[in-house]
Amino acid sequence: MSVAGATYMFGLYSNDLKTILGYDQSTLNLLSFFKDFGANVGILAGLVNEVYPPWVVLTIGAILNFFGYFMIWLSVTKKIATPKVWQMCLYICIGANSQSFANTGSLVTCVKNFPESRGAVLGVLKGYVGLSGAIITQLYSAFYYDDTKALILLIGWLPAVVSFAFLRTKKTNFTQSEFGLSAAVVIFLLLLPLVVVFIEENKIWRSKKLALVDSSPVKIVTEGEIAETEKVNAVHSVSVSSPKKDPKWYEDVFHPPARGEDYTILQALFSIDMLILFVACISGVGGALTAIDNLNQIGTSLRYPKKSISTFVSLVSIWNYLGRVFSGFVSEHVLTKYKFPRPLMLTLTLFISCVGHLLIAFDVPNGLYAASVIIGFCFGAQWPLLFAIISELFGLKYYATLYNFGNVASPLGLYVLNVMVTGYLYDKEGTKQLEAFGLKRKEGQQLNCVGVDCFKLSFIIITTATFFGCDCLTYFSGENKKVLQR
Structure with a gap:
């Protein structure tokens, strides 16, 4: 898990993609969307994990990781012909999808092994995913200094090697x-x-x-006679109730068991609880990821030095780790001792993240440092809370699949808030600044924007969407108060 968070380092090498391949911000954000789409749509990984042992899941993830990022590295270094946009989207989606296999192979297994401590388990393991961004950043600085092209190759081979190294189970000889x-x-x-x-x-x-x-x-x-009497009564009761027919599968979908029992996959997906969680995560996770993936462009437009941009990525990764560990352990403690439900804690997390978004929107002096800490912490804190809530409401029987379905909200929120909102408004402001100098953008030429207006309106919209997510979770907490306080 300590090398499974390469998707959070997109901000370090995104400028190379934009400069060498001649992308505008909308195209770059489209790549970012497919990156997070691959990283979070892990339903295939969940289904594979239901059938095969964890080592199979980890092997598939290692192969996908190396292939996807290696093809991106070949494209950026011009060792192959410049690929089309859809090909680059496919490469980064395949490479990022390996993260879902790594998460599923290790995290789901640990949650099933330690169901009574699921908050702590999720916090530690997901925390290492967040911290991996800082770990790989330091390794990249030590090996390659400032060569961000080489970073792409490092992201390709390092997680694959680590996965293959720990595939075999150590056996003790007696x-x-x-x-x-x-x-x-x-x-x-x-x-x-x-x-x-x-x-x-x-x-x-x-x-x-x-x-x-x-x-x-x-x-x-x-005791034998008592047992025989009980058997006779049991057989009699079964024979009386046998004429009752089993409900059809589509009737069972809309008649789920009590909250907290084992739901089927379809029962969980069609429940109002999953819908509310999905909407809240579209706004919360999508807004945080938009800030994380655009750190390079935000820092450049607000005239921060290049070294500070690397610092922002490290700050996000470190506080991402702390947020995951903190929410995992603290949510378990306050739930046990004070009966404070996890959805309310998730609501507070989204509310705090709004402060970070507003710091970016209004360009507070040196505010991007504080925004990196706040957004990184809140982004990390959301994941253990979300996955613990899913396991508490829908049970652990199909948790591997439902866990990965919860991730689907992330790329959907990212597409709406990053591609359709942030990318569009950034390019609109960049084109406006270019036209102010009497220039027009040529096809294949990168488009840059400088100033506070590049991201101001975007992050005001993101803040509004996050507040809406807080309202949804407040209602959700009230509806499921008894189940979530157990």
């Missing part, structure tokens, strides 16, 4: 005497129930002996 000792223990445990039989038979024999001495009639009822 000596013959150790096998003999374990066999003796097993045989002893198998024979141990005979002691119970001897004790019970002795009790029955003593009861019969006392009955012969006592003149009053005593009926000896053994």
Whole structure:
């Protein structure tokens, strides 16, 4: 998990894609959308995990990671012909989709192994995903200094190597005497129930002996007779209820069990609870990802030095990690001790993230440093809370698939807020500035924008959308208060 968060480093090499391949901001944001679409649409990974062991899931993820980013590196270094936009979208989608396989193979397994500590497990594992951005950034600085093209290659081979290195399960070799000792223990445990039989038979024999001495009639009822009576009653009850027909599958979809029980996949997907969570995450996660993916362009337009932009990416990654760990452990603590539900904590997280968006919108002096910390922390804190809520409401039976469906909100929110809103308004302002100098943009020429107006309106819209997500979660908390406080 410590190398599975390469998608959060898009801001470091996005300027190379824009400059070398001649993209405008809308096209660059389209690539960003497909990156997050691949990273978060992990339904295939969930279905594979339902059928095959985790090592198969990790192997597929390693192959996809290397292929996708290696093709991007070949394109940026001009070792192959310049690909079309749809090809670049496909490459980055394939490379980023490996993250869902890495997450599913390790995270879902751990949640099923430790269901009573799911908040802490999710916090630690998802925290390492966030911290991986800072880890890879430091490795890149040590190996390649300022060569962002080489960073793409590092993102391609490092996670694949780590996945392959830990695929094999370490087996312990036992000596013959150790096998003999374990066999003796097993045989002893198998024979141990005979002691119970001897004790019970002795009790029955003593009861019969006392009955012969006592003149009053005593009926000896053994446990076997009680069991036979219960069996007869059970068979009778089954025979009475057998004429009832099972409901058809489409009727069962709209008649889910009680909240907190094991839902089927379709029951969960068609529930109003999943819809509310989906809408809240479209605004919350989509807005935070828009800021993270555009850090390079935001820093450039607000005239921050180049070194500061690398600092912003590291700050986002570090506080992303802290947010995930904090929300995982703290949500578990306050839920257990104070019965404070996780949806309310998620509401507070979205509310705090609005402060970071407003710092960017109004270009507060040195505000991008604080905005990187706030948005990174809030973005990281949302994921453990979301996944824990899904497991609490819909059960763990199909958690591998439902966990990945929860991720789908991220690319959808990113497309609306990043491509349709932020990218469009950035290009509109950039074209306006270009025309002010009497120039026109040529086809294949990059389009830049400088000044606070490049992102001001975009982040005001993002703040409004995030507030709407807070309202949805407040209603959601009230509807599910009893289930989520257990």
